Amino acid sequence: MAKNRKIELTEPIYEMQEKETPKQYWFANEYFHFDGTIDEFLDYWYPEDNKGNILPAPQRAPSGEKNPFTKLPAKATMKNWSRFKQWYPRKKAYWADFIKDIQDGLKKDIGKFFKEDSKELIKSLKNDWKLDRKIDRAQTVKPHMKARGKSDLSKAHNMKLESLLTEAGMPKDIAKNDSKVTVDADVDAKVKQETTAEIKATKLKELQEKMKEMNYD
Structure with missing residues (x-):
């Protein structure tokens, strides 16, 4: 009766157990790697012909490994x-x-990637500030083109900032409540200021042209 009781398993349970012979474990391990049920595994080792007669056992396991035992049970x-x-199980x-x-x-690989990616995002975000200052200092760029460049830069900056917060597992509204509002407000103010200056310059030029055409005789 004792032979027909299920053995008590110890971790890791897929390794050879105390109450298990090398021969029993070899077949058990083959089953662990077999893509099929117990019955299908048994059918592999004990093939039958159409009449139900047992055929000679295969010399190799389903894995391709040679059967080291001369006699099957x-x-x-x-x-x-x-x-038993x-x-x-x-x-x-x-x-x-295995899956774990x-x-x-x-x-680990994804964590390492996010860590490296975050560093690159931070570098890029800091570089946006330099680009913003370059746009401000550009003397040959028209004000409306500056405004457009600063607006595009602000959008790209905020997208990168949101990506960085996502990778860090932080809520995106942290950026929206502080930096985004400030950046957008600054951009809008500069756009309005530069646009107004451009309009004034155009109007002044038109007035000067008219004054030249006027005849005081």
Whole structure:
């Protein structure tokens, strides 16, 4: 009766257990990597012809590894192994850990990428300030073109800032409540100021032209 009890598993349960022989574990491990059910696994090792006669066992496992054992146990024996050595829950545990390892590796890679990307975003954000000052100092650029450039720069700056906050897991309204409002307000004020100056210059030029055409005789 003791032989027909399920063994008590110790972690990691997909490794060889105390009450498990090397031969039992070899077949268990093959099943862990087998894409199919227990019955399909047994059918692989104990193939039958159309009449139900047992054919010679394959020399290699489904994985392609050579079977190191000269004699297979009876089919019923291997089925008992699968049941009492708890192959199915151990297979699930194997793949759960396998997937977790992959996910943990991806998280590390993604975290490393975000860290590097954040540094580049910060550099780019700081560079926007330099570009803004260059636009202000540009003497040959017309005021309305300056205004457009500063507006486009402000939009790009805020998009990068939102990306940086997203990567940091911070709410976007932090930027909107402070820097975005300030930047947009500054841009709007400069646009209005420069546009007004441009209009005044145009009007003054028109007035000067008219004064030249006037005849005081």
